[in-house]
Amino acid sequence: MLKIKAVMAVSGIALAALAGPGLAQDVARADTVIFDLDRTIKDPGNFNWFTPGTKRMHGAHQTMWEPLFILNYGSGELDPWLATGFEDNGESTEFTISLREGVEWSDGEAFNADDVVFTVEMAMGNENLSEREAATIRAQVASVEKVDDLTVRFTLNDPNPRFIVENFGVRIFGSFLIMPEHIWAGEDPATFAFAEPIGTGPYTFTSAATNRAIWDRNDDWWGARTGFMDLPEPQRVIFLETGGEESRAQLMVTDQLDAAQNVSVGTFEAIRAQNPNVIAWYADYPYAAADPCARQLEINTTVAPWDDPDMRKAVAHIIDRSQIVNVAAEGATLASRTMFADYGSMEPFIDAVIEAGYGLPESADVAAAEALIEGAGYTKGSDGIYEKDGEDLSVRIHVNSASTEYTRTIDMIVEQLNRAGIAATPVPVENGVFWGEVLPFGAYEMTYSWLSCGSVNEPWTSMSRYTVADVVPVGERSPGFNNTARWDSEAAASYSQIVERMGQMPLGDPAVAGLVAEAYAHLDAEMPFIPLVQAAKLLPMNTTYWTGWPTAENEYNHPFFWWNHTHQIIHNLEKAE
Template identity: 80%
Template sequence: MRLTKMVMLASAAALALTSGAALAQDVAREDTVIFDLDRTIKDPGNFNWFTSGTKRQHGAHQAMWEPLFILNYETGNLDPWLGTAFEPNGDFTEWTLSIREGVEWSDGEAFNADDVVFTVNMALGNEELSQREAATIRGQVAMVEKIDDLTVKFTLQNPNPRFHVENFGVRIFGSFLIMPEHIWSEVEDPATFAFAEPIGTGPYTFTSAATNRAIWDRNDNWWGAKTGFMDLPEPLRLIWLETGGEESRAQLMASNQIDAAQNVTIGTFEAIQARNPNVIAWHNGYPYAWPDPCARQLEINTTVAPWDDANMRKAVAHIIDRNQIVNVAYEGTTVASQTMFAQYGSMAPFIDAVVEAGYGLPASADVAAGQALIEAAGYSMGSDGIYEKDGEDLSVDIHVNSASTEYTRTIDVVVEQLNRAGIAARSVPVENGVFWGEVLPFGAYEMSYSWLSCSSVNEPWASMTRYTNHSVVPVGERSPGFNNTARWNSDAAAAYTAIVDEMGGLGMGDPAIPAMVAEAYQYLDAEMPFIPLVQAAKLLPYNTTYWTGWPTVENNYNHPAFWWNHTHQIIHNLEKAE
């Protein structure tokens, strides 16, 4: 892609930046960090994160609302932030939170146990607070109580060894955010309160917002600097700017008008770098991209013949060449998956256990092994190169969400591989709402492309429990939470479920878990209710013209998804370029 062709396409975003600068002329560009925002802010005056809509990823939970803890994807540890410790009792039915001393809201009021207890109780007592984190708290917490100003005890409805990271650790995207009791306690209806003049404990305060941008300025009276927790971050101003898509964000990045951009293709990234060599990515070379938590895979409906035969599913796994998917569909910007898991440092012990047990997937195909399994099932190759049995061709329809060329290109590669091996495969693209609303949850597919193992980022149970037989429902009924849409329900599935259930009762970090993962994985490997393909790819350009310290594989203090609640870490690591 030639960036000279993008200039006019980027004009709307450039004008938006200019208008934002007009409001912000007292802060120099070299003191400002500008983040790419991939959506319109539909209600710029509404910061009620408890209800649906864009309420926090335009800076609110990256700069103003701080989390209690931040999960480190590399180490698997919970880095303390507003909290200093979160300890369970022996059976994981009670958790005790310790709050950092000296934390303040930006208006000077103390942040303490009263705020935590009030906010949790507000979510427990109001089902109209519909955001996922609030609903999760309602489903898990029986009671919350103040022990003292800096200590809170949670009593759970059921034992949960993962309660702290699931709710307060920025495991994926966000966490349950604590609100100031002294403001929200005066609100008549928390579901309709806009919180139009928001405050938080973070080092930045809200300045202004429009549908295409939000501006935040540094609070030099931030509690963290006063208490010695952390120095003030260097940027004086943060702007989240709606750039209008890949072409315009590329132009703005190339011309130093933004500092962090959303996902781009490899062609666009190389064009940006050709014009602006100060632009970097997670990797310094191929694959460039960071793998997000949702590794890609092929789902297989285990109730539909001939794919109800585990050997036929394994045949497909042998035939698929993951290297070719990487090279063709992703143009080298990802890597083949070895297991169902996202390949982070914190997941390495579990991935290694699976691979060492002999259940890891090879990156290349073994077509002959796949064809041998097909022929053992009674199929013979027809004159047209397609297997047949009893006068019928061996065929399969693969449903794919048409919302992204990443998805359709991947399945185009898989379809071609299967056809070359003798399976008459066909891609069936469907609209996003139909795919997620009808095809996947109701089992209305033979095979489909998705990422339904997504969940585990620091421990294996979250992903593995999605394929237990607890979630099996008949085809035509909605699978709970998109779990086990494959309807895997064999004796092997029962054995797998028993191991995963036992694992679920162990504390995170229990030394028995890696071996249990490998033991359970033998059943996935034997029956293949889904086939891992490749790691997800997010190619996120960062600009070092004004700011250095961006997260990279060499500087991996944490991952680079700057629209998540952990972005506080990124901002605090930024330093002015010399």
């Protein structure tokens, strides 16, 4: 267990950081909520979120820039925010969004359809706006038009039932953010810094440095004046770079941090032992909330002997997920039951897979694995390793060395495979090589990753990442990291046809769950990847000053406070009594 020490020294550093230029010390700690920032703000005066860098997650899209909708991970519904609803034309090629009446920018100008059309057309017409959301709009939208001040119509290049949630619903991390036309008009959107930013949110920008950003409540916020929502209780919101796990632990213990980034189980339990007001998503194990990107073992299906589906299934039988959970993850996660993130909104599809008999067990079945391996002509040698034609059955497993989570998990899998008779070896590589060379070009036999990431309220997004449409030869870059396994069998073709049908169906269509199970039969039979465990985010939340944090018992949404939905979290916070 971590021994927390040198608290006063770290506290002094933190207080000094908050006393930077432009900050008037007129807001009490009890009226301030402090969020952990896990990175340096390299350009504190640049709020152009269309270009790379920390331009929005240090408070800008959590307090100042509001989304049109917010996806609720529990229900799968879109909660309206700056918009009140939308309609499609029945073919998912045209979407009409209704904006909320009375919304204003913090300078008093009206927020309306002109701002939406201007921002979308700005992204469509400028290839230099490189952030993912801008690139997605360019790829999907054929045209956008103002119907009236509160109505905007989008015409798409191709049918897409997920258009609204993908672009405007905070599905994962962020959404396409609307900017004020009356400020951006006439500026070069690729170079404009927006150094004096404004938004529609209940907070306005006060100051920023490389290690913190400060936002103060706008008591004239449109939402309170129109009755949309009460003013949030915190008068000030601070995003503070804490410098790592030990220092964030020290700040939590001394009540100088209200919500922290991911920590280990040992660190969390040490914090809680010294500050019983600190909570997490779950009150007990696994403590952590599930991240959308469930972990899995990727398998290159072009490399012998792993080009044989039976050999891939043998590996799947050998893996003991409960051991990964209890040892590698220290109990802070759950074994995956399917390829999907285990959210309430995904339950119908997870249940369909399990009811069809394709759910994953927590424990290993080594006897079943041995039968498959021996059926492929291998015999176990005196050293306990299978061999055939004088060669050992071996595998090299690449792993990104950037995180102990990754390396500990692969070390556990290597140990399990060796015990079962496969000579496995971990191959740690640095982050840039892993994402730049190993994964996209298929330069691996097996590797640890999360390439099924994407589905949080519907199954198509994740399942579409393994269709034959994205197969390229080893040595060529897989498009969007899709199907790096190069799965290209008859079963893969059948799977792809089913997934393509799913992609044309409207969200909420009750027939989709049955198609998920039908497609999943091919995944289960051929195992181009092996789901392992849910991705864990153990986020300490401090109730000394503020209650109302999102938890499994208070699940108004998930707790990832660096996302655009953090508006919901801040609005739910109440001063502790």
